[in-house]
Amino acid sequence: MKQDELFMTYVNGANQPFQGWDFSWITGTGRLHSEPLSWSYGSMAIAQIQKATSLLDMGTGGGEFLSMLRPLPAKTSATEGYLPNIPVAKERLEPLGVQVLQVEDDDRLPFEDGSFELILNKHESFSAKEVRRLIAERGIFLTQQVGGEDCGQLNEKLGLPLPTDYTEWKLETAVRQLEENGFRILCSKEEYPTQRFYDVGALIYYLRAIPWQAPDFDVERQMEALYWIHQEMQSKGYLAIRQHRFLILAEAI
Template sequence: MKKDLQFLHLIKDGSKPFSGWDFSYITDTDRVRSDLLSWSYGSMAKQLIGSASSMLDMGTGGGEFLSMLRPFPKAVFATEGYKPNVEIAKKRLEPLGVKVAAIEDDHNLPFDNHQFDLILNKHESYSPKEVRRMMKVNGVLLTQQVGGTDCWGINESLEAPYNHEFENWNVTTAKQELENSGFEVLFSKEEYPIQRFYDVGALVYYLKAIPWQIPDFEVLTYEKRLLDIHKFIQTNGFFDVKQHRFVLKARAT
């Protein structure tokens, strides 16, 4: 059987190393695009930072996003739970005055009670009670989350198992948890934007960067279905899946 050389080239390209939380290799080249959300987490965060005196960025990745939100308050901290990212974040953020802490447990963070008047959290897990412990009264939490059914179309197309552990993680559940932990939710919204892949190599790169989507993902394991997606893209121009995003802004009471 003759090998599809274009397919093999794209698969090899998709195996390039990924570091920090930087998808520019496939996003800046327009190989992947996502529909716009009706809100801007960055704009919301920027406005809140302007009136904060002490803040924490949870799950900072390699610090790429946080570094672009300057100027910072006097006291700025960041956490990161993925060990390969910790040194990347420190190298980027500590020269900017940000103290970076490596963490392992969402329920036991190395900060004082009532230390922050602003906590940011983009796509990071958290314990509502622990966040409330660290928050000053009237302090604000802003979080954008990836919902539990995010990109299930990838799993379906690859005939890969779904991660049902977080299936019910949505804006309603998150809002109830915060309200039960001493927060007043000021704003919440949930949407399902389309994510579009223009080549199968970009899909492979994406799946290697987010191993929780398909924990056992290996190209050889899913090669047949990846080839099917490659052929689908050749015929239709793209491969679409539905993302799951929600945002919450809450005040500590």
């Protein structure tokens, strides 16, 4: 197959539906791979769940991750801000006894003060003040966040501006916000793992799934840049991009 034909095969093949927060169409086939972190958010979440009688999962997506942390506390709720994910999450989580609620404002969530002993948050924005309101005394907040430096090289290669809303979002900022709102930090880590894309179709699929990374991304407009990326992938075998992740385990005081 000629280079141009292969490129268009990848481009056209990227037109696949994305549902919930499930990247298995590209991760399950080995087309996207991320370097492991030194921690496991999932293992830490399970350890905390065993000690909690009430749980809130913020930004549950389609409920994929939360559903794999069973058994869950009898009182478990989940929030999600992206409307198409709501029916997916409800179908997956409500049979497990989980209340799923759509939310629009991080500063005011639909729960009473001190409602939860444990709040989980994986890659979801949050208000430290609101999390403190919701959490019980000595309750635990566990979050893994995507930092503001995440995948900036993608934007550079595509000739697109970097998103500016989260440029300063990093471990130091999040720790300060939590400490200022009544939390004691038990554990905190920040790392920059490498993510590899092995074909340009996987890259297109990924960018469409996370439109906030490059809001102006359009396949037709970026076709030339995508082709240069394709050639780099064919020559090197992959495209390596630096991610930005940090983890915080905090206790309400």
